[in-house]
Amino acid sequence: MAEAKTVSLELPLLARVEGEGALEIAYAQGRIAGLKLRIFEPPRYFEKLLEGRHYSEVPDIVARICGLCPAAYQMSAVQALEAILGLAPTPWISAMRRLFYCGEWIESHCAHLHLLAAPDFFGCGSVVELAAKEAAAVRRGLKLQNLGNRILKFLGGRSIHPVGARVGGFWRAPGAAEAQALLAELQAALPEAEALLDWVLAWPLPESDQVFESVALRDPAGYAIETGRIASDRGLDIGAGEFERHFSEHQVPHSTAFHCLHDGRPYLVGPLARLNVNSDRLPLDIRQRLHQAGIALPSRNPFHSAAARAVEVLYALREAVRLLSDYAPNDTPYLEAGARAGCGCGVTEAPRGILWHRYELDEHGLVRQARIVPPTAQNQARIEADLAATLAALAEAPEPELRRRAETVIRNYDPCISCATHFLTLKVER
Numbered sequence: 102m103a104e105a106k107t108v109s110l111e112l113p114l115l116a117r118v119e120g121e122g123a124l125e126i127a128y129a130q131g132r133i134a135g136l137k138l139r140i141f142e143p144p145r146y147f148e149k150l151l152e153g154r155h156y157s158e159v160p161d162i163v164a165r166i167c168g169l170c171p172a173a174y175q176m177s178a179v180q181a182l183e184a185i186l187g188l189a190p191t192p193w194i195s196a197m198r199r200l201f202y203c204g205e206w207i208e209s210h211c212a213h214l215h216l217l218a219a220p221d222f223f224g225c226g227s228v229v230e231l232a233a234k235e236a237a238a239v240r241r242g243l244k245l246q247n248l249g250n251r252i253l254k255f256l257g258g259r260s261i262h263p264v265g266a267r268v269g270g271f272w273r274a275p276g277a278a279e280a281q282a283l284l285a286e287l288q289a290a291l292p293e294a295e296a297l298l299d300w301v302l303a304w305p306l307p308e309s310d311q312v313f314e315s316v317a318l319r320d321p322a323g324y325a326i327e328t329g330r331i332a333s334d335r336g337l338d339i340g341a342g343e344f345e346r347h348f349s350e351h352q353v354p355h356s357t358a359f360h361c362l363h364d365g366r367p368y369l370v371g372p373l374a375r376l377n378v379n380s381d382r383l384p385l386d387i388r389q390r391l392h393q394a395g396i397a398l399p400s401r402n403p404f405h406s407a408a409a410r411a412v413e414v415l416y417a418l419r420e421a422v423r424l425l426s427d428y429a430p431n432d433t434p435y436l437e438a439g440a441r442a443g444c445g446c447g448v449t450e451a452p453r454g455i456l457w458h459r460y461e462l463d464e465h466g467l468v469r470q471a472r473i474v475p476p477t478a479q480n481q482a483r484i485e486a487d488l489a490a491t492l493a494a495l496a497e498a499p500e501p502e503l504r505r506r507a508e509t510v511i512r513n514y515d516p517c518i519s520c521a522t523h524f525l526t527l528k529v530e531r
Contacts, residue, residue: 124488124507125355131496138485138511140358151471156182156440156462157268163458163473164262167517169212172205172253173451174473175266176327177458180447181341182268185462186438193431194270195328197256200424201266202327202449203417204252207245208260209452210372210410210417213515214301215242218407221509222304238300241293245414248290252421255283270435277430284425287418294415298387301411302394306404307509311490313483315374315399316363318450324382324416325375327449333368334377334399341446344457350478359478367482370454371514372409373400384419387412403487406513440466451476453515477516484514 127135147166151159163178164171176198183190190198215238216228225231232239250260255275257263265271316337318329331339339347350359362368377399380388391398391412396405442464448457454476461470491510495503 122511124511126492126503126507128496133489133493133496136485136489136492137355138481138488140356140481144357148471148473151460151468154468156186156460156466156468159460159468159471160266160268161264164264164266166473166475168261169209169517170205170451170453170456171262172201172257172266173449173456174458175263176202176449177447177451177456177473178460179266179268180328180449181445181458181460182447182462183438184445184447185443185460186268186441188269188436188438190270191431191433191436193274194434194436196424196427197271197274197434198266198327200252200421201256203421203424204249204255206249206326206417206452207414207421208249208253210414211242211246211249211297213452214297214407214410214414215239215246217512217515219304221505221512222306222407238297241297245290245293245297245418248286248418251283251286255279267435269438270433272435274430274432274434277428280425280428280430284422284428287422287425291418291422294418298390298408298411298415301408302390302396304407306402306407309402309404309491311401311403311487313401313403313486314363314366314368315377316368316370316455316479317375317378318448318455319378320382324379324420325450326417326420329448329450331448331455332378333363337363341448341457344446344448344474345459348457348474348479350474356481358481359474360482361474361479362482367486368479369403369483370476370479371406372413372452373403373406374454375450376400376405376409376412383412383416387415403510404513406515410515440464453477453517454479475517477514480514480516484511484516487514 123139125137126133151162154162159178159182160175163174166174220227220231223231223234228239253260253263256271257265314333314335316331316333318325319332320329331337331344348361348363350361353360380398396408442462444461446459448455456476457474459472460468463469488507488510492507495506
């Protein structure tokens with residue numbers, strides 16, 4: 102038996118870290134004997150904070166949960182609350198919610214692709230190093246990210262923690278001139294989103310072939326974003342109200358983040374899962390470009406998530422142009438409702454995957470109970486499974502290579518602790 106040894110590596114901490122992640126790997130006889138992705142997200146108590154609040158306060162509170170996907174939290178919440186209150190959004194409200202969400206997808210995907218993921222595939226330690234090699238691509242990415250923020254501000258009043266959404270619709274309808282100015286910017290950016298997709302499809306993505314279940318929303322009317330049923334590539338097809346019958350969260354000793362399983366199994370949510378479940382909903386030209394790049398759907402290579410994000414940036418930008426082309430201000434941008442007791446569920450596709458909410462209201466419209474299942478919790482078990490599959494063949498690899506590959510795998514999922522995983526503390530036992 103080879104002599105066992107323990108090697109501990111620690112990277113320096115930086116101020117912009119919002120949480121901490123650590124990875125422990127134990128090899129025995131050249132095989133992985135133990136693997137723990139340890140997450141130290143501090144408790145934030147949002148679900149308890151919502152208890153006792155009036156339903157009208159919920160959208161502004163849940164928007165504070167995430168700086169990158171506040172619209173997703175707002176849209177899942179209003180969907181659940183409107184189910185209780187008996188509100189059915191008008192076509193104008195539905196269209197503006199989809200537009201609002203397109204802005205968030207563009208902003209979040211571009212931030213991840215250029216600031217977090219791309220340096221891994223170009224041998225760079227940061228976007229600063231990447232900008233020296235790929236200056237035009239980084240500038241283009243930041244410009245597209247800003248356009249996503251412009252859409253969020255158009256309807257939300259501001260791009261970070263927007264305040265324009267409410268139960269029943271939006272507080273105000275932007276003017277026609279403002280819409281026309283934004284539409285012109287979005288139309289002018291379409292060639293840049295096309296170029297972004299070409300750029301990402303040329304990345305040297307690692308080969309990987311893994312078996313996993315993809316879970317995403319599916320909508321008969323188009324590519325699911327803010328509405329749809331929960332579906333999988335293994336036959337799952339349920340409404341939001343059935344989520345708890347099929348999915349369960351549990352605590353593991355090595356992480357403060359829940360692990361969510363589907364019928365006891367890890368599963369994937371996020372852009373690649375969406376493409377795997379909804380490939381027939383993509384425009385033909387995008388499917389052809391994926392095929393020409395050698396990406397067949399459904400894909401079993403988790404690294405194809407990068408290509409999926411670039412696909413969704415282009416799709417969301419086209420969708421935003423379509424929605425704004427038909428835009429007209431509306432005198433009734435929201436619907437009023439009286440208080441009603443009940444329980445309702447909502448689910449939408451946050452940039453990182455499905456985001457599920459459930460609320461219980463009393464007869465005065467006060468929240469009695471809230472439950473929120475974010476995509477990062479749903480991907481935790483799948484990340485560990487991916488790490489085990491990817492690192493199994495690297496038992497003899499130098500520690501820098503082991504660390505680099507582990508961080509690349511984790512960042513590929515774009516967890517909300519992405520910043521922390523840049524500063525991974527890696528402990529190896531061989």
